[in-house]
């Protein structure tokens with residue numbers, strides 16, 4: 001049963017992978033959870049009295065209305081944790097094979113979508129005592145890493161890298177505006193075995209969800225505006 005003394009948790013991209021695992025783990029820890037999914041789902045991880053599922057496409061301008069309706073239906077007035085986990089991969093590892101539309105679609109999910117959902121949750125975040133926004137990014141969004149040659153053997157995924165780099169700038173902007181009242185972190189979750197996992201994934205979504213919720217609970221204010229892999233490996237922008 002959800003505990004009324006705990007603030008709620010909102011997670012996007014919750015139909016599978018890391019998002020579904022975060023929803024399940026947050027529910028198990030006693031939070032009311034709003035699990036936002038791209039399309040209707042029968043994901044068993046979300047079958048819990050603590051988890052309310054709402055359909056919300058983060059690329060739609062009216063997603064904020066879906067979020068506000070979902071918060072009310074979930075019985076959440078204060079959001080302690082927002083996990084922006086929605087993600088897509090658009091292929092193209094050379095400039096010739098990369099479509100501009102794929103880059104635009106990726107930016108819309110990874111960056112503008114995070115802006116829309118964070119804006120929709122902001123009033124409820126500001127009602128929580130110690131709120132935090134975890135933007136799930138990737139080490140591949142690091143300009144420093146890319147400029148020094150990237151990860152050896154990993155091809156240049158143009159759309160994904162560009163979208164995550166843009167999301168990283170959004171994280172820093174949100175931090176500048178909202179910290180210390182709201183902690184805003186860019187989190188590389190590691191190599192996690194999901195639908196969009198790298199071939200060398202070595203971590204389960206369940207373990208990752210535990211890391212993320214521990215981070216949400218324990219990250220000091222000084223970690224806001226930082227780029228890290230849990231539990232505490234800091235990455236260069």
Ligand SMILES: NC(=O)c1ccc[n+]([C@@H]2O[C@H](COP(=O)([O-])OP(=O)(O)OC[C@H]3O[C@@H](n4cnc5c(N)ncnc54)[C@H](OP(=O)(O)O)[C@@H]3O)[C@@H](O)[C@H]2O)c1
Nearest residue numbers: 013015017018038057058085086087136138191192194195
């Ligand atoms: N797995 C890794 O190793 C890894 C590493 C670094 C970063 N990340 C990041 O972690 C996040 C979660 O990834 P994951 O591994 O859990 O991948 P995943 O299993 O593919 O989950 C991504 C979710 O995002 C949803 N989504 C896509 N477009 C959406 C939209 N327009 N509106 C709402 N939801 C949308 C997908 O729903 P549909 O399938 O129904 O479209 C899917 O449920 C992503 O941002 C990813 O970039 C993952």
